[in-house]
Amino acid sequence: xxxxxxxxxxxxxFHVSPAGDDAWTGLLAAPNAGRSDGPFATLERAxxxxxxxxxxxxxxxxxxxxxxxxxxxLRLGPDDSGLVLEAYPGxxxxxxxxxxxxxxxxxxxxGRRFFEAPAPDAPWDRRQLFAAGRRRGIVRHPKSGFxxxxxxxxxxxxxxxxxxxxxxxxxxxxLAAFQNFAxxxxxxxxxxxxxxxxxxxxxxxxxxASFSKRSVFRLTDDHSSRPARYYVAGALExxxxxxxxxxxxxxxxxxxxxxxxxxxxSFSAEAPALERLVAVAGEGxxxxxxxxxxxxxxxxxxxxxxxxxxxxxxxxxxDVAGPPQAAVTLPAAIEWTFARGGSxxxxxxxxxxxxxxSLGEGCVSNAIRGxxxxxxGGGGVKIGTTAIPASEAxxxxxxxxxxxxxxxxxxVAHSAVGIWIGQSGGNRIAHNEVRDxxxxxxxxxxxxGYGASAAKGNTIESNVVSGIxxxxxxxxxxxxxxxxxxGTVIRGNVFRDVESAGxxxxxxxFDEGTTGVVAEGNxxxxxxxxxxxxxxxxxxxxxxxxFAFGRESQVARxxxxxxxxxxxxxxxxxxxxxxxxxxxxxxxxxVRFDRNVYFRTDGQAPSFAGATLEEWRARGHDRASLVxxxxxxxxxxGDFTLRDDSPARPLxxxxxxxxxxxxxxxxxxxxx
Numbered sequence: 001x002x003x004x005x006x007x008x009x010x011x012x013x014f015h016v017s018p019a020g021d022d023a024w025t026g027l028l029a030a031p032n033a034g035r036s037d038g039p040f041a042t043l044e045r046a047x048x049x050x051x052x053x054x055x056x057x058x059x060x061x062x063x064x065x066x067x068x069x070x071x072x073x074l075r076l077g078p079d080d081s082g083l084v085l086e087a088y089p090g091x092x093x094x095x096x097x098x099x100x101x102x103x104x105x106x107x108x109x110x111g112r113r114f115f116e117a118p119a120p121d122a123p124w125d126r127r128q129l130f131a132a133g134r135r136r137g138i139v140r141h142p143k144s145g146f147x148x149x150x151x152x153x154x155x156x157x158x159x160x161x162x163x164x165x166x167x168x169x170x171x172x173x174x175l176a177a178f179q180n181f182a183x184x185x186x187x188x189x190x191x192x193x194x195x196x197x198x199x200x201x202x203x204x205x206x207x208x209a210s211f212s213k214r215s216v217f218r219l220t221d222d223h224s225s226r227p228a229r230y231y232v233a234g235a236l237e238x239x240x241x242x243x244x245x246x247x248x249x250x251x252x253x254x255x256x257x258x259x260x261x262x263x264x265x266s267f268s269a270e271a272p273a274l275e276r277l278v279a280v281a282g283e284g285x286x287x288x289x290x291x292x293x294x295x296x297x298x299x300x301x302x303x304x305x306x307x308x309x310x311x312x313x314x315x316x317x318x319d320v321a322g323p324p325q326a327a328v329t330l331p332a333a334i335e336w337t338f339a340r341g342g343s344x345x346x347x348x349x350x351x352x353x354x355x356x357x358s359l360g361e362g363c364v365s366n367a368i369r370g371x372x373x374x375x376x377g378g379g380g381v382k383i384g385t386t387a388i389p390a391s392e393a394x395x396x397x398x399x400x401x402x403x404x405x406x407x408x409x410x411x412v413a414h415s416a417v418g419i420w421i422g423q424s425g426g427n428r429i430a431h432n433e434v435r436d437x438x439x440x441x442x443x444x445x446x447x448x449g450y451g452a453s454a455a456k457g458n459t460i461e462s463n464v465v466s467g468i469x470x471x472x473x474x475x476x477x478x479x480x481x482x483x484x485x486x487g488t489v490i491r492g493n494v495f496r497d498v499e500s501a502g503x504x505x506x507x508x509x510f511d512e513g514t515t516g517v518v519a520e521g522n523x524x525x526x527x528x529x530x531x532x533x534x535x536x537x538x539x540x541x542x543x544x545x546x547f548a549f550g551r552e553s554q555v556a557r558x559x560x561x562x563x564x565x566x567x568x569x570x571x572x573x574x575x576x577x578x579x580x581x582x583x584x585x586x587x588x589x590x591v592r593f594d595r596n597v598y599f600r601t602d603g604q605a606p607s608f609a610g611a612t613l614e615e616w617r618a619r620g621h622d623r624a625s626l627v628x629x630x631x632x633x634x635x636x637x638g639d640f641t642l643r644d645d646s647p648a649r650p651l652x653x654x655x656x657x658x659x660x661x662x663x664x665x666x667x668x669x670x671x672x
Contacts, residue, residue: 282338384424447483477509
């Protein structure tokens with residue numbers, strides 16, 4: 001009775017520990033001397049105990065260090081409002097969706113030394129395996145670089161680019177009737193997506209590979225007719241390099257090529273089995289939301305990728321080998337819907353197959369702050385939905401992602417995005433670092449063209465986005481926007497090192513219908529294509545930025561329109577090779593250039609879309625602009641600070657200070 005009175009007056013702190021017992025009260029952080037009471041053993045039991053408290057009472061669940069294996073997704077809802085799920089001070093709890101793989105023994109295959117163990121009995125992800133705290137790479141061929149289809153028997157130059165195929169001809173010796181045929185995938189890289197193509201048949205005589213799913217788009221590199229690049233994933237015959245592994249479903253085993261020093265007797269692995277580790281879901285149909293739920297200091301690890309083969313899967317069309325852009329239909333390890341005012345703070349999400357975190361339908365005023373999202377099969381964060389919700393209550397908006405690191409993304413779904421905002425407005429993405437993802441860094445908007453859009457008033461500021469693309473896919477940007485986005489501001493960011501496979505390695509990329517966006521005070525440098533590119537759009541402003549060292553060009557536009565597409569003013573543009581302008585600048589319609597400083601570091605006079613500066617000015621552009629050295633402090637070393645005597649200053653071009661871009665120390669972000 002006394003316990004119930006105390007709990008009703010002051011709430012409770014419940015504890016969970018790998019050394020706990022669900023029959024105990026959970027009120028002690030460790031078992032007592034007589035082992036008659038102590039912490040709970042499972043998160044589900046702690047959730048239920050906290051849920052039983054009177055509404056409105058403080059409720060906290062603290063996790064002791066250790067690993068908590070989930071057999072099913074941990075689900076929280078409106079009845080858990082106000083719950084704080086946090087790490088015990090000074091300890092690191094790991095919430096895992098993996099099943100252990102044990103019983104390894106040493107075997108010889110083709111005269112080589114390998115480890116093998118029985119495959120897990122439960123369904124598991126045959127694209128991912130972890131051991132000794134690190135991701136083991138599924139075996140691929142070739143080990144580096146890519147193969148290329150020789151031809152497409154069911155496609156011609158007239159085949160629409162968005163029409164996929166189920167067959168391709170391969171070059172002699174590239175494919176064979178693999179021993180573990182059911183586990184092998186062809187991963188084709190084309191346009192801005194990957195198609196993960198399960199093999200249905202191999203005709204070695206005619207060199208035809210048949211797939212059980214249709215490719216996402218035509219199996220060409222891009223809009224050209226050149227057949228796509230690809231690699232082979234998961235074939236036992238290719239297993240050779242230390243650290244590689246593959247599944248052999250026919251034999252019911254997992255086979256690993258050990259690293260130096262590893263022994264079979266002490267080797268064990270983790271196989272992800274759950275796609276979603278935690279789901280916070282309010283009740284959209286009743287209006288009851290999950291409010292003020294907090295996750296703090298917890299590591300979430302080992303979530304599975306989408307189903308390997310067949311079945312309804314997670315794609316909208318299970319007969320197609322992937323989603324059409326940004327791997328946006330992948331699940332997230334942590335998914336929130338109809339949640340308000342909650343936060344995910346100082347957490348780590350790692351070793352997952354899809355996205356790390358999703359704030360989906362009906363998520364309003366939630367915060368993700370100070371988190372490390374790394375080693376990602378997909379991307380980092382998704383906010384909003386792909387379609388505009390019919391009701392206001394279903395819309396997501398006003399969320400924030402701050403001071404986070406999103407790193408090593410797209411390891412399975414190569415087209416995933418670091419941070420994605422769909423049909424959602426009023427969000428703030430600030431002081432994050434996004435690096436080493438194989439497609440776009442930050443993506444905002446999900447309307448192609450000038451149709452209805454809910455992605456308005458988003459703020460993207462003081463982020464560092466680098467190492468984008470890595471030469472895997474095409475048509476990407478460090479930041480990418482779509483559709484009417486009035487009120488959206490992109491400012492104070494560093495966007496650098498964007499490398500596409502073919503076309504479209506851009507820094508700031510305004511794609512179809514981008515409208516009403518202001519990009520100011522950004523530093524954009526070392527891009528394969530141009531620092532700024534607009535496909536088409538309306539009334540965008542690009543001002544007071546530095547664009548430097550685009551290899552192909554510095555500023556690009558694809559489509560001329562009768563309305564004002566963008567204003568480009570007060571920018572510093574310097575480069576050593578390539579064009580200043582590329583694409584469609586045949587006339588002066590639809591663009592406005594002025595008060596810029598242009599400088600080509602090799603001393604050549606710049607060409608303005610084939611015109612001299614005088615001819616360009618006669619067309620109404622850059623009448624107050626200069627062709628002169630802007631006198632940056634150390635442009636080759638990446639310091640673009642304007643010297644006091646810079647000719648840019650009299651033009652009203654303000655010095656750009658990006659010293660505070662990227663994650664801040666915890667004390668610097670206190671109070672946000």
